[in-house]
Amino acid sequence: MSRATGLLAIVGLLLGLAGLGLALPAREARADVQEAVIQQIAPPPVAPQVAPLVAQPVRPQLPPPVADVLQSGVLVVVSKASQRMHVFKDGSHWGSSPVSTGKRRHSTPAGVFPILQKRVFHRSNIYSNAPMPYMQRLTWRGIAIHAGYVPGYPASHGCIRLPRSFAKALFDLTKPDRTTVVVTNAPLRSEQGAVTLALNSQAPAAMPAAGNGVVMAAATSVQTIQLAAALSPAEAEAHWQGAVAMYPQLASFEKAVVPAVVGQRRYWRLRASAPGAHALCGVLKRSGQDCFNVI
Known part of the structure; x- marks a missing residue:
């Protein structure tokens, strides 16, 4: 005989005796016994399963170039x-x-x-x-x-x-x-x-540990700008020296003097190359200097 069956039998006996006036005459007592039996029979509540929290990796935010x-x-x-x-x-x-x-x-x-x-x-x-x-x-x-x-x-x-x-x-x-x-x-x-x-500062650098928010921007490709179309190599060099004196950042650029023939006339194109050269060209133009992007 199972434990639950035995308990139900006892309840029945007690209730029968109560009906004869021999035991548990009070309705409250009978209710207490029934509740006790139900608690013994009912299975214990099962706690809901909660998925463990998984930390999501933090992706570092890149600054604009x-x-x-x-x-x-x-x-x-x-x-x-x-x-x-x-x-x-x-x-x-x-x-x-x-x-x-x-x-x-x-x-x-x-x-x-x-x-x-x-x-x-x-x-x-x-x-x-x-x-x-x-x-x-x-x-x-x-x-x-x-x-x-x-x-x-x-x-x-x-x-x-x-x-x-x-x-x-x-x-x-x-x-x-x-x-x-x-x-x-x-x-x-x-x-x-x-x-x-x-x-x-945009030279390549190792990425730091995720989450600290400090990153080095990826290397920018080299860009070329043209500063002048001179009538001689000497004139192109003089223009370069004047531009560097006015804008010292040009000193870090790679200078090139490229000969070209337009119609019947020969020119020497003064060009400069570096990462971010197009941005500097915009600064020069806003200052009234001749400049345009090449590549």
């Missing part, structure tokens, strides 16, 4: 050595500002960064809830551009601090999908040098 934002977008170049920031909007110099980058043992990482997140009001979840107004996040590990104390030397825990007015203006200017931030260890002595350094 420097050459692209120089043509249409915002390029931010930060020199840790000079403690200075240069900002370019659509290839034209928009503004410069002193900065304060990471101090010793909290160095600001160098590299090419996207804007991952923007918040007007933000507090650090790492350093004592410190305020970070006009925060523009560069990495998910705590590196950002924001308003803060700028003493003239590296003093932060890795972030790039700006004077409040400049931080607000920059916050209003940038759009995450059209902004690239280049942080370099090298000193910058001019705005033109900042553009050159940013264009050269």
Whole structure:
């Protein structure tokens, strides 16, 4: 005889006795016995099966290529050595500002960064809830551009601090999908040098661990521009020297003087090649200089 069958038999006996007035006269007592038997017979509830949570890999976000934002977008170049920031909007110099980058043992990482997140009001979840107004996040590990104390030397825990007015203006200017931030260890002595350094920063580099938001952009293919069609090699060389003096970033380009015959006349075409050359050509044209893209 099973346990459940035995319990049912006992219940029946008890109920029969109750009917004779010999046991359990109270209706409540009979209900208690029935409930106890039901609990013994009923199978225990089965907990629902919940699928274990699987962490999804975080894909690092690539910043727009420097050459692209120089043509249409915002390029931010930060020199840790000079403690200075240069900002370019659509290839034209928009503004410069002193900065304060990471101090010793909290160095600001160098590299090419996207804007991952923007918040007007933000507090650090790492350093004592410190305020970070006009925060523009560069990495998910705590590196950002924001308003803060700028003493003239590296003093932060890795972030790039700006004077409040400049931080607000920059916050209003940038759009995450059209902004690239280049942080370099090298000193910058001019705005033109900042553009050159940013264009050269796109050399291939190993991808970092997923999730830190810091990436180096893929190498940009070499582009060629034409600066002049001279009547002699000497004239082409003189034009090159003048262009380099006015735009020092051209010094890093590969120069070529290509002879050509148009009709009955011979010319020497002055050309220059480098990654991002088309973007620089746009800057030259906006400054009133002759330039056009070749390849």
